[in-house]
Amino acid sequence: QVQLVESGGGLLQPGGSLRLSCAASGFTFSNSAVGWFRQAPGKEREFVAAIKWGGSSTHYSEFAHDRFLISRDDAKSTAYLQMSGLESEDTAVYYCAAGRNFVSVTVGGYDFWGRGTQVTVSS
Numbered sequence: 001q002v003q004l005v006e007s008g009g010g011l012l013q014p015g016g017s018l019r020l021s022c023a024a025s026g027f028t029f030s031n032s033a034v035g036w037f038r039q040a041p042g043k044e045r046e047f048v049a050a051i052k053w054g055g056s057s058t059h060y061s062e063f064a065h066d067r068f069l070i071s072r073d074d075a076k077s078t079a080y081l082q083m084s085g086l087e088s089e090d091t092a093v094y095y096c097a098a099g100r101n102f103v104s105v106t107v108g109g110y111d112f113w114g115r116g117t118q119v120t121v122s123s
């Protein structure tokens with residue numbers, strides 16, 4: 001049974017940092033690209049960052065490029081999203097996705113999805 005389980009979300013003040021985790025099981029994680037997406041209330045799900053299988057290549061959205069860092073630990077079948085300089089506009093449910101051996105910036109480019117973790121940035 002394929003599972004992606006996100007964790008690490010929470011409530012924090014503007015300017016804070018947070019590390020999200022995505023624990024995978026039920027498929028060959030090391031062969032899969034991993035993407036992080038987010039969805040704010042009333043908005044479409046949007047691409048945040050992605051990492052190629054093996055970790056040799058990463059891709060970021062424009063808003064994440066200077067503040068977020070995606071990484072993976074294939075020995076633990078886990079991917080991470082380190083976020084810093086968080087702003088209220090970053091408030092959203094964050095999802096990880098996986099399942100294919102190529103990186104995609106679109107929702108349709110992934111077969112497996114987690115249920116998400118809530119990140120709320122507020123003073």
